[in-house]
Amino acid sequence: MSIASACVPVPSLTGLAPVIDATTRILVLGSFPGAASLAAGQYYAHPRNLLWPILSQLTGEDLAGLPYDERLPRLLAHGIGLWDVLGACEREGSLDSAIRAPAANDFARLRERCPLLETVGFNGKTAGKFAPQFADAGYRTVLLPSTSPAYAAMPFAQKLLAWQRLLAD
Template identity: 70%
Template sequence: MPTSSDSSQLTGLAPVIAPDTRILILGSFPGAASLAAQQYYAHPRNQFWKLVGALTGEDLYSLPYEERLPRLLVHRFGLWDVLAGCEREGSLDSSIRKPAANDFDRLHRLCPELDTVGFNGQTSGKVAPQFEQHGYRTVVLPSSSPAHMAMTFEQKLDVWRGLIDKD
């Protein structure tokens, strides 16, 4: 069994963005299933694709992964993570060590129409104030992770609707 001293730096996934992206959803760092598959939210019990599908009106969950990303971009949603890399055993955010942040300074240039940044869970939500300082509207969301089952799907969806329902 590996010990914490055997941990090596893990590298996250590339951003899924386009110049017309209006809503960016940031996770903390991909879980073990996502890293193994090289796919965002690959764990079968993660509710991400069902939540975003409900927001877009399109059943993204039932699509093959390679079809999900283009459909997400059509709806002007983007995906990325707060961390570019870290050390971690397992998938829990509480196990993250030696975090290395992604370079978000280029977002204004890459996504000039971006106006809302959603944070998938409390860990990623810790950086929301930094995005607010740059003029983005932020929404800290209940995690879509299977480890966060304190809320029902419907309760989570009510909060996630804040990404598209502006006050």
């Protein structure tokens, strides 16, 4: 590393607002939005991210084919919400391994805001590090393979099979 590159500040980033309401029964938590999502102001905006195709399969509704502003109310109508475990961090690029100075979202009012919430799914290993705190709070937790295009080791069909555990009792 050169002296010049060591002096370049790492961007301080703020995440997206939660997509939840009083009818949310399942909450999918990612780690922190990638660069494409932050730029678009949309969850899972990278065109190769598999979240929307997977949620389309789980809900039986083509959420991936809808404009973003129509996806969110349809997702909520299925009792599914989205958020991230981190509300802010420093990071260059989109990789979780590049996250520095992480600050968790404030989940203190989650039960009040989502009284029907039963299941919290964690999209990838970084988000999954928060599973014990949600399990301790009485939620059913499901660790899920990442939908990120950076995690290409598992094919779509295998990821979908794992994600179906969100809907299991």
